[in-house]
Amino acid sequence: MDAKVKTLLENPNKKMNSDELSLLSAFFRKNMWDVLHQRGTGHWGGSASSTELITSLYFNRLNIEPKNPKDKKRDRFILSKGHASINLYTVLANRGYFPVEDVKTFRQFGSYLQGHPCMTKILGVDMSTGALGHGLSIGLGMALASKLSDDSYCTYVMTGEGCLNEGQSWEALMMASKYKVKNLVLMIDYNKVQLDGTMEEIMPLDNLKDKLTAFGWHVNNEKYDGNKTSDILSSFDWIDSDDIWPKAVIYDTIKGKGVSFTEGKNTWHGKVIDDESYEKGLIELQKDIQEKGVRLWK
Amino acid sequence: MEIAMRDAWGNALVEKGKTHPELVVLDADVSGSTKSILFQKEFPSRFFNCGVAEANMVGTAAGLASAGFRPVVNAFAIFLALKGTDQIRNAIAYNNLPVIIAGAYGGLSDSYDGASHQSIADIAIMRAIPNLKVIVPSDSNQAEQALEYALKQESPVYIRLNRNPMPEIEKSEEFIKEKAIKMIDGNDITIISNGITASFALEASKELEEKGYSVELINSPFVKPLDEETILKSIRKTKKVITIEEHNIIGGFSSAVSESIVKNNVCCKFKAIGVEDTFTQTGDYKELLSFYGISKENIVNQALKILN
Numbered sequence: 001m002d003a004k005v006k007t008l009l010e011n012p013n014k015k016m017n018s019d020e021l022s023l024l025s026a027f028f029r030k031n032m033w034d035v036l037h038q039r040g041t042g043h044w045g046g047s048a049s050s051t052e053l054i055t056s057l058y059f060n061r062l063n064i065e066p067k068n069p070k071d072k073k074r075d076r077f078i079l080s081k082g083h084a085s086i087n088l089y090t091v092l093a094n095r096g097y098f099p100v101e102d103v104k105t106f107r108q109f110g111s112y113l114q115g116h117p118c119m120t121k122i123l124g125v126d127m128s129t130g131a132l133g134h135g136l137s138i139g140l141g142m143a144l145a146s147k148l149s150d151d152s153y154c155t156y157v158m159t160g161e162g163c164l165n166e167g168q169s170w171e172a173l174m175m176a177s178k179y180k181v182k183n184l185v186l187m188i189d190y191n192k193v194q195l196d197g198t199m200e201e202i203m204p205l206d207n208l209k210d211k212l213t214a215f216g217w218h219v220n221n222e223k224y225d226g227n228k229t230s231d232i233l234s235s236f237d238w239i240d241s242d243d244i245w246p247k248a249v250i251y252d253t254i255k256g257k258g259v260s261f262t263e264g265k266n267t268w269h270g271k272v273i274d275d276e277s278y279e280k281g282l283i284e285l286q287k288d289i290q291e292k293g294v295r296l297w298k
Numbered sequence: 299m300e301i302a303m304r305d306a307w308g309n310a311l312v313e314k315g316k317t318h319p320e321l322v323v324l325d326a327d328v329s330g331s332t333k334s335i336l337f338q339k340e341f342p343s344r345f346f347n348c349g350v351a352e353a354n355m356v357g358t359a360a361g362l363a364s365a366g367f368r369p370v371v372n373a374f375a376i377f378l379a380l381k382g383t384d385q386i387r388n389a390i391a392y393n394n395l396p397v398i399i400a401g402a403y404g405g406l407s408d409s410y411d412g413a414s415h416q417s418i419a420d421i422a423i424m425r426a427i428p429n430l431k432v433i434v435p436s437d438s439n440q441a442e443q444a445l446e447y448a449l450k451q452e453s454p455v456y457i458r459l460n461r462n463p464m465p466e467i468e469k470s471e472e473f474i475k476e477k478a479i480k481m482i483d484g485n486d487i488t489i490i491s492n493g494i495t496a497s498f499a500l501e502a503s504k505e506l507e508e509k510g511y512s513v514e515l516i517n518s519p520f521v522k523p524l525d526e527e528t529i530l531k532s533i534r535k536t537k538k539v540i541t542i543e544e545h546n547i548i549g550g551f552s553s554a555v556s557e558s559i560v561k562n563n564v565c566c567k568f569k570a571i572g573v574e575d576t577f578t579q580t581g582d583y584k585e586l587l588s589f590y591g592i593s594k595e596n597i598v599n600q601a602l603k604i605l606n
Contacts, residue, residue, distance in 0.1 A: 072365070072366065118392075119364075119393055120392075120393055120394065126364070127360075127361070127364060127389075127393070128388065128389070128392055128393050130388065131384055131388045134357050134384075134385060134388060134389050136357075137353070137354045137355075137356075137357025137358050137360075137361065137385070137389075138357050138358070138360050138361040138364070138389055139361060140354075140357075140358050140361060141357065141358040141359060141360060141361020141362040141363075141364070141365070141369075142361040142362070142364065142365050143361075144346065144358065144361070144362060145361065145362050145364075145365030145366065145367055146365070148322070148343070148344065148362075148367065149365070149366070155361075167353070168351075168353040168354055168357065168385070171348075171349075171351035171353060171354035172354045172357065172358070174349065174351070174354075175346075175348055175349065175351065175354055175358065178349075179346070
């Protein structure tokens with residue numbers, strides 16, 4: 001099946017459909033599991049949570065050209081939850097920004113693949129992140145720049161709950177609303193589990209949609225499963241369905257998605273994947289690739 | 299003529315706005331104080347009032363800079379440098395984005411507002427951030443020159459400005475070459491001023507000259523990069539040095555000079571004049587400066603101690 005997926009990846013510029021995105025996500029998730037296990041460092045929980053979202057952006061949505069990564073008119077993506085770096089690097093490499101084999105150097109001394117995304121070292125990274133809560137302000141700046149330069153590129157910012165714990169995010173929400181900034185999309189990877197515990201235990205964001213609406217944002221009514229590519233494509237349709245800005249999309253996701261014993265577990269936020277867990281998880285992840293491949297090529 | 303640095307700054311922003319279409323200005327609800335309001339009046343579409351939210355303002359500037367614009371962020375130095383530290387470090391300096399960070403009301407210059415508004419730690423914090431250059435202009439000319447200099451850089455610059463009209467010193471083009479300015483040649487003692495202390499140092503030097511001492515007077519608007527060549531050459535000659543700054547003597551300009559002295563094995567007598575690691579208070583600006591030792595009189599006294 002891996003060979004078949006690689007065939008799919010031979011044409012990364014193709015706009016992938018839901019089943020293809022689903023298979024790619026399963027494939028990337030397994031590769032992420034491999035690298036995090038090999039390197040003994042990194043963040044599995046949040047990376048597995050956002051896999052379908054980031055895959056769908058880069059293989060269906062973003063107006064980008066990896067051969068011209070600094071194109072002024074390209075769409076921008078900011079991974080504000082920068083600890084999901086292995087997810088971003090896996091997708092960027094497979095999208096053609098840098099060699100896939102380099103992903104194995106993740107977090108190693110001398111590697112350009114820093115612990116958290118670094119725009120000056122890694123092609124395709126539009127903004128360095130890591131300190132939570134920065135992304136939306138920066139995305140707001142990019143969106144203002146798009147307007148000032150009379151361009152129409154779109155800026156997508158992905159946060160988790162951690163970013164929304166930071167006051168800066170709410171400052172940015174206020175200001176984006178004040179300027180009614182166009183072409184700015186906040187994507188919330190809403191897995192409801194933080195580092196120390198569940199969101200309810202750590203810092204409840206209850207009525208998140210109401211909060212965002214009260215801050216002047218246009219928020220999705222329909223529920224979207226952020227681990228389901230058909231839902232993600234529907235959300236993209238929703239983004240295109242009107243000209244009301246700025247827009248926020250809340251995606252219900254599962255932290256640690258894809259490996260049953262890590263799902264919804266805060267302890268798997270940044271835990272080292274030991275050998276025994278790796279082998280157990282690998283079986284599930286390979287099965288997922290198999291099933292999604294069969295569905296695609298039935 | 300005494301012109302407040304903030305007025306010069308506001309006017310300079312407008313002038314540069316005419317020739318630099320990529321220049322955008324952000325403020326945190328203090329544009330009437332920082333005088334960035336002058337830019338807003340001239341170029342409303344290139345001005346963003348971000349409200350009292352410095353962290354977001356700095357982050358927004360990083361986004362604008364990453365897309366090719368040249369943002370200037372304005373707020374009171376203490377709130378910009380301290381509430382925006384994380385964003386200045388991680389969003390601007392780490393990415394080496396050419397944002398101009400203009401800290402207004404530096405030092406004790408917001409005198410009547412008291413310690414909560416007086417900025418005596420900003421230089422220490424800003425100069426510890428890699429990629430970030432740090433300038434403390436001495437007068438309105440240097441404030442204008444600092445903007446000119448910063449616009450030519452491809453990296454971020456922190457410029458710490460002053461609120462009040464202060465005496466002007468002679469304009470020098472050395473400054474924008476990242477050089478310290480030699481104001482008087484002498485042999486007995488080196489006096490190095492930073493920021494608005496320049497005019498006090500000049501007066502003190504004249505008084506010391508009258509007492510028969512030969513003072514080498516240097517003004518160093520740059521805290522980083524520090525013109526070690528000019529400064530150390532002078533100290534090697536006089537073997538006595540006084541630094542004067544409007545900042546805590548911990549971590550600021552005097553620290554930069556003393557680090558340089560020690561690093562280069564220069565042997566000298568050294569005295570740092572500045573706020574002696576204490577929270578300051580409300581009052582008339584010149585009275586406050588004098589109380590904390592930032593005055594001609596104290597420079598003369600300290601110099602005489604070292605000289606004798």
